[in-house]
Amino acid sequence: MGSVNRWLKPEVYPLFAAVGVAVGICGFQLVRNICINPEVRVSKENRAAGVLDNFSEGEKYTEHFLRKYVRNKTPEIMPSINSFFADPKSS
Template structure:
């Protein structure tokens, strides 16, 4: 009898909603964890907070230029490069 309420709420039409909400929660969790762990402006320890404003430009640059940004910095801003190349090349 316990499966009847579960069947009422979990239908195949709901799976895309679960996926979208799960993805959003995952991205928010990743952003929060990254900011708490690596952001030079976020200070969790009492000693770090007592230091005040730090002139740590190198740490800020390392945070801003992370691995994904370095990976895509050389790429052309195209969504579908194969299709763009096909339609823009002269025959």
């Protein structure tokens, strides 16, 4: 019981949260690749097919919703604060 109290301190919660988010992202990517990646073939019939030229399926995989959403956005986290400090003031 002494070792449980050593690890379950409030200071360790952010570490657990960060590791949990990282494991969640890795798990999501693993499931996404196994299920819908056109280059990953799990079943024996699909592996026997060899190299397939399925460009439309590959384009559908790479052009997902998130990529389409951020394509024309500026790569800034807080654009209003960045423009406040970076843009010259017109007087």
